[in-house]
Amino acid sequence: MSDHPVETTPERLFTRRGFLQAAGLSVGAATLVARTGAEAQPKKGGVLRAVFSDGNSGDSLLATKMPNTWTPVMFLTMYDPITRLDNGFQPRPGLAESWESSNDAKTWTFRLRKGVKFHDGTPMTAKDVAHSLKFVMRKEAATYTGSLLRPYLNPDKIRVMDSSTLRLELEKKFVFVANVLGLRYSIVFKEGTTHNDFLTKKPVGTGPFVFKSFTAGQSFSATRNPDYWDEGKPYVDEIRMVNIPEEASKLQALQANQADLVAYTDFALTAQLKGDSAHEPFPFKEAAWNGLCCNLTAEPFNKPQVIKAMKLGVDRQQFIDTAFAGLATMGFDGPVPGSDPYFPTDLKPVTRDVAAAKSLLKEAGYPNGVDLPFDLVTVASLGVNNIAQVAKEQLAEIGIRFKIRQGGPTFWDTAYLKEPFILPDWNRRHPFEIYGLLTSTENMSKFKSAELEAALAAAAATTSFNEQKAQYAKVIRITAEQDGYVVPAFSPRLHAKSTKLQGVRPNFVSFLDFSGATLG
Amino acid sequence: MRFPWVRITGTIVRRTAFAALTVWIVSLVVFGALNILPADPTTAALGPEATPEMRAAYRHLMNLDLPPIPRYLRWAGGMLRGDFGISVVSRNPIGPELAQRAALTAVLGLASLLLSVVLALPLAVRSARRAGRLFDVTISAAAIAVSAVPEFVVAIGMIVVFVSGLRAFPVSSNGIAEGDLGALVLPVLTLTLGAAAYVFRHARVSVIETMSAPYVRTAVLNGFSPARILWFHVMPNAAVVVVNAVALNAITLLSGVIVVESVFGYPGLGQLLVQALVANDFPKIEAVAVVTTALLVVINLLADGVVLILDPRLRTQVASAPR
Numbered sequence: 001m002s003d004h005p006v007e008t009t010p011e012r013l014f015t016r017r018g019f020l021q022a023a024g025l026s027v028g029a030a031t032l033v034a035r036t037g038a039e040a041q042p043k044k045g046g047v048l049r050a051v052f053s054d055g056n057s058g059d060s061l062l063a064t065k066m067p068n069t070w071t072p073v074m075f076l077t078m079y080d081p082i083t084r085l086d087n088g089f090q091p092r093p094g095l096a097e098s099w100e101s102s103n104d105a106k107t108w109t110f111r112l113r114k115g116v117k118f119h120d121g122t123p124m125t126a127k128d129v130a131h132s133l134k135f136v137m138r139k140e141a142a143t144y145t146g147s148l149l150r151p152y153l154n155p156d157k158i159r160v161m162d163s164s165t166l167r168l169e170l171e172k173k174f175v176f177v178a179n180v181l182g183l184r185y186s187i188v189f190k191e192g193t194t195h196n197d198f199l200t201k202k203p204v205g206t207g208p209f210v211f212k213s214f215t216a217g218q219s220f221s222a223t224r225n226p227d228y229w230d231e232g233k234p235y236v237d238e239i240r241m242v243n244i245p246e247e248a249s250k251l252q253a254l255q256a257n258q259a260d261l262v263a264y265t266d267f268a269l270t271a272q273l274k275g276d277s278a279h280e281p282f283p284f285k286e287a288a289w290n291g292l293c294c295n296l297t298a299e300p301f302n303k304p305q306v307i308k309a310m311k312l313g314v315d316r317q318q319f320i321d322t323a324f325a326g327l328a329t330m331g332f333d334g335p336v337p338g339s340d341p342y343f344p345t346d347l348k349p350v351t352r353d354v355a356a357a358k359s360l361l362k363e364a365g366y367p368n369g370v371d372l373p374f375d376l377v378t379v380a381s382l383g384v385n386n387i388a389q390v391a392k393e394q395l396a397e398i399g400i401r402f403k404i405r406q407g408g409p410t411f412w413d414t415a416y417l418k419e420p421f422i423l424p425d426w427n428r429r430h431p432f433e434i435y436g437l438l439t440s441t442e443n444m445s446k447f448k449s450a451e452l453e454a455a456l457a458a459a460a461a462t463t464s465f466n467e468q469k470a471q472y473a474k475v476i477r478i479t480a481e482q483d484g485y486v487v488p489a490f491s492p493r494l495h496a497k498s499t500k501l502q503g504v505r506p507n508f509v510s511f512l513d514f515s516g517a518t519l520g
Numbered sequence: 521m522r523f524p525w526v527r528i529t530g531t532i533v534r535r536t537a538f539a540a541l542t543v544w545i546v547s548l549v550v551f552g553a554l555n556i557l558p559a560d561p562t563t564a565a566l567g568p569e570a571t572p573e574m575r576a577a578y579r580h581l582m583n584l585d586l587p588p589i590p591r592y593l594r595w596a597g598g599m600l601r602g603d604f605g606i607s608v609v610s611r612n613p614i615g616p617e618l619a620q621r622a623a624l625t626a627v628l629g630l631a632s633l634l635l636s637v638v639l640a641l642p643l644a645v646r647s648a649r650r651a652g653r654l655f656d657v658t659i660s661a662a663a664i665a666v667s668a669v670p671e672f673v674v675a676i677g678m679i680v681v682f683v684s685g686l687r688a689f690p691v692s693s694n695g696i697a698e699g700d701l702g703a704l705v706l707p708v709l710t711l712t713l714g715a716a717a718y719v720f721r722h723a724r725v726s727v728i729e730t731m732s733a734p735y736v737r738t739a740v741l742n743g744f745s746p747a748r749i750l751w752f753h754v755m756p757n758a759a760v761v762v763v764n765a766v767a768l769n770a771i772t773l774l775s776g777v778i779v780v781e782s783v784f785g786y787p788g789l790g791q792l793l794v795q796a797l798v799a800n801d802f803p804k805i806e807a808v809a810v811v812t813t814a815l816l817v818v819i820n821l822l823a824d825g826v827v828l829i830l831d832p833r834l835r836t837q838v839a840s841a842p843r
Contacts, residue, residue, distance in 0.1 A: 051692075057617060057795045057804070058565070058609030067566060067609075067799075140581060142566050142574040199612065216610065216617075217795050218694040218787045242692050244785040245794070248676055253691040256683045409798055413560040441572055 042503060046519035047238045050261045050512070051250050055243030057217035062198045063187060063205075064141045069264055069511050070243065072184050074220045076510030077239055078119070079189060079205035082110065082129060085182035085509055088341040089430035095124065095188055095206065095229075096166075096181065105173045105463055110181070112164040116229045118190055119203075119210045125163040131191040133158055133181075145185035148433075149177075175463050176432050184509045208234040208515035218243055234515045235503070254279055254496055260519065261497040261504065263512060267383050269496055270325045280499055283327045283492035284506030286337040289426050290387050291487030292376065293444040298420035300372070301484060305364035306400075309357040310486045311350050313398035314391065319488040323386040327494065331487035334479035335426065335434045336472075338490075341465075342431050344473035347480060357398040369399020377407045377415040381425040383491065388423050391488070417444060428490075428508060431472045432460060445484030452478045528828070535824065539817040546813040547596060550806050555588045559800040565609045582608045584802075595803065599810060605803040614807050617792070622811060624696060625781075625788035629773045631708045633766060636715035641762070644723035645750065651728055660724070663717040671776050675710045675783040682706060693786040707784045711776055715769045719762065726761035730754045760830050767823030771816055 055070040063079060066072045084094035091099075096110040116124040134155040137146040157169040168177060180186060190204055203211045206229065209222035220241040224234050242259070244250050247266055253259040255276065270281045292310070294301040301307060311333055320328045330338060330349040337343070361369060378388045388404045395402070407415040407422070415422055422444065426434075435456050438444070452475055459471035479485065493506065503516035561584065562575040579585045583594075598605050604614040647656040666674075682689050683706075695703035730736060731754055739749045778790035785791070789808060796804035 054798075056609070056799050057621075057792050058607050058799045058801050060610040060612060062611070065565065067563075139573075139577050142578050147571045147574055215694070215697060215787070216612075217791065218697065218785070242694060242785065244692050245791070246783045246785075249679060249691050249783050249785070252679045252683050256687055256691065258683070258691055410557065410559040410800075412563045413800075414558045 042232070042235045042516070042518040043520060044235045044237075044518075046236050047240055048236045048261070048501065048514060048517055048519060049240045049242065049259045050263060050514075051242050051244050051253050051259045052263045053243065053245045053247070053250060054264070055217050055220075055241075059216045060199060061203055061214060062195070063189065063203065064136055064143050064185060064198075066184055070220075070241070072510050073263070073512050073514075074214070074241060075187065075203075076184060076207065077209040077222050077514060078203050078207040078211055079187035080207050081183065081186045081509065082133075082181040082188060083178050083186075085179065085507070087507055088339075089179060089433075089508065090341065091178035091182045094182065095129070096178075099178050101175070101177070101463060105175045105177075106170045108168040108170070108177045109161070110166045110168070110178075112166065113229060114164055116206050117227050118206055119225060120190075121227075122190070124188060124206050125191075126160040126166045127163075128191045129166050129188050130158045130160050131193070132188045133186070135189075135193065136185050136187075143185035145180055145183050148180045148183075148436075149174075152177075173461065175460060175468075176430070179430055179432070182509065209239055212238070228515070230515065235518045236514070239514050251496070254498070257498070259498075260501045261495060261512075263495045264382065265494055265496055267323075267325045267327070267386065267494055269494065270327070273496060278499055279496060281327070282495040282497045282504070282506075284495070285327065285492045286329055286339060286490045287428055287493040287506070287508070288491045289331065289335050289337075289428065289487050290379075290381075290384055290423060290491055291331070291333070291335075291485045292391055293422050293424060294484035294486070295420035295444070295446050296484045297446045298374070300364065300366065300370050301420065303364040304482070305360040306366070306370070307482075307484055307486075309360040309364070309398060310395060310400060312353045312357040312360070313400065314350075314394050314486060314488040315352045316349055316488045318394065319387070319390055323383065323390045324489055324491055327492045328489035331489045332476070332480045333485050333487050334476055334483065335429070335438065335485070335487070336431055336476050336479075337428065340431070342469050342472035342476070344476060347473075347477055350480075352394075354398055361399055366399065369401060372400065372402035372421060374420050375403045375405035376421050376423055377405050377411065377419045378423040379411045379416075379425045380406065380408055382494070384423055384425060387488075387491075391423075391486075417442070431475065432456075435475060447479075447483045449478055449482065532825075535821060539821055542817055543810060543814050547599070547806065547810050548592075550809040551588075551592050551595070554802045554805060557800075561608045561800040561802060563800065565799075582606075582611070584608060595806065599807075604807040607801050607804050609799045609801045609804075614804050618789075618804075618807055618811060620697075621787060621789045621792045624786070625774075625777055625790065627696075628704065628707055628711065628777060628781075628786065628788055629770065631704065632711035632715055632773060633770060635708060635712045636719050636769065637762070637766060639712065640716040640719035641723055644720045645727055645755075647720070647724045648727035648731065651724075656724075659720070663720045666713050666717040667721070669714075671710060671714060671779045672783065674713055675706070675780055678706045678710050679783075691784070693781075693784040697787050703784075703786075707777075707780050707786050710780050710784075711773055714776065715773060718769055718772070719765050722765035723758060723762050726758040727754060730758045733757070756830065760827055763823055763826050763830065767819055770819045774812060774816060 052070045054068040056068060059071055063075045066075060080095050082094060082096050083091040086092050095113055095116060097113045099108060099110045101108045112126055112129060118124055135141060136143045137149055137155050152170045152172055152174040153168055154171060159167040159169065161167050188206060208225050208228045210225050212221040212223050214220045221238060223238045224236065228234060244253060250262045250265060251269060251272060254262045273279050273281055294307060296302055316330050320326060332338060332347060332349055376388055378384050392402065392404055402421065416424060439453065439456065455471045455474040459468045462468055500520040501517060502520060503518045505513040505516055507513055562578045566574055566578055583591065595605055604618055606612065607614055643659055647659050650656050679691060683691050689702055689705050693703040693707055736749060736753055739753050777788055778794060780786065781788045781790035782794055789812065793805065793808045796808060
């Protein structure tokens, strides 16, 4: 799934030389493409119609609030983050063309792309970027970027060196600054923009599309930005997003050619699209993890043999085939998939062994299996009930029996971190992010390991990708073997689209990037 | 009996007071229920990745950390002044959005009601006049069948036929906000079918009963034309039942729009309520609940008033009722 260019490893991107080489390669590649002829040019024009279902009347044009899938897609068509994250969570040049850090990773200098214009024609400068960063870092803005940066960076230490150079002087070492600046809340808007401006004025960003209209919970449209800095892009003339909450209606909209893409749909859809040559499932693989999360302080999960038995008791391939229509990949009982750049290549998925699982349960004092004294509480998310059902059947075969309870829309408030056995839905994240959460406020399993903490600290103390990888390998292995997560498969986010629609890039920042989309 | 209108006015005042009391009790129940629920609006406002620190700051900003009673008083006081408050998710005023959505739901509801009466009444009269014959049996069976099918299924059926099959209308009805009347067709048809079946069944029975009344037989013996008997003797009396059926339909439609608006993405009150529930947007849920209750109460009052006008016997009863 990693989409690094072969010549540009994440290790090298941390150095200035690496960047210059990467930039040179990009220019070379662009020239080569230009010489191969006009037929390689993507087709321009057309209106891309996308259907979503979680737009809400509570949504607004306040770009520091993105609580669902609709809002990031909408905002990231109009605004760009400072850096760009690839699907391996590595920062790539975006509005910031290059960056470097001091040896102690306390001073970070970002050089901004020149010639970038806002939608109103004014040039983007370091002052705009500094303002945007300070704005999202305010406590009352309540953004994820703010909560990640505040422990390290005082907003007063965001320095504008010149019109295209920004310097961040951190209070303590933080090696993932460029990653954080690629997150969806690290977007750039004009200097002086206030909270009220967001709510009362037309959005003005540097993104590939220019705001046209928005009605909360219903629709959004934006037109092609002819001055977009990413040359040639975007290709379609207009994006129209429509909110249809009902799954069955979404599919009908696609099949009646009233939509080109339906976002976030059910796995059952793949069967309905069989034999439809004009439409196809459009999965974003390894986008999420839906694991059984066991609180290790609750009996019987407090016995390591029980957790081990559960990990041995699940048939991962069956999960992939039945719960995910074959679109998932093997899970490693943790939040990082096998294709992640940090994943240890020698770690293999656990093969099902019913006899060994039963023997472990016997060792734990459950020779006849165990009826869990609590339910598995599931999040209200597409496909999760299938996962719970398959888990229930498979674990019953080794002797672990439980009931399933749907957590409904209040899952995150009533069950999450409260119930001892839950099935939540998490978007995939960079290991530093997800482990930062899982070892602090979001520790669903209550797992504690000094070895894991030490490895995380060591990974966060180096700018070397290889050293980070060695440390994260330890973390991922400890999680897989000891932590209370049973993650049989890494799940996709499933969309469906017209076969004519090409070039849409699913990702973890905006979820769907339409800047490269074409309508054949 | 010297001043019957004084008693009628007294009845109206009493019923209006009861209506206001009903709305107030509903506001208390809804507010109380939402406060008992363990749901947290900050999840929808900030997303699941919000940290406890972010949530606490947001709760304080939106006054969600105030005790329930001061919050209720503040909210109820605002409602009395016509201020519906601010969404705790979007932080936008609720009033204008509520007005716009209510207007669109009113269009949907009124169009469906009107169409259901226009469709059902002639069929009911014809069926009543041919009671027991093939036409009556067929239409009555169809009406029962349509009444038994949930609106959700009817809506999906409409989409399959008119969107996937005939490709005549859009799936999404949110174009109605920009004046696209085509977007109104499928939601209206869906609601109309059930409503028309209900009106048909009540009107048919009422017409049959009225036609067998002694005064109708007398009119027949007097040699009045069938049309005169129908329109001047039967229908005014059958209309009382029809008005009640239409009022009940209006109330049913208010719940039906929740399903229909969700299926078609119609931007009315029903969709607003569902979205507010998903987002735990408490002030918005409360506002929609109170406005909907008020609407139901007003519809009931109006229906009572119309029946009172149509049926002189009721006027007499009200006027002579002991105080």
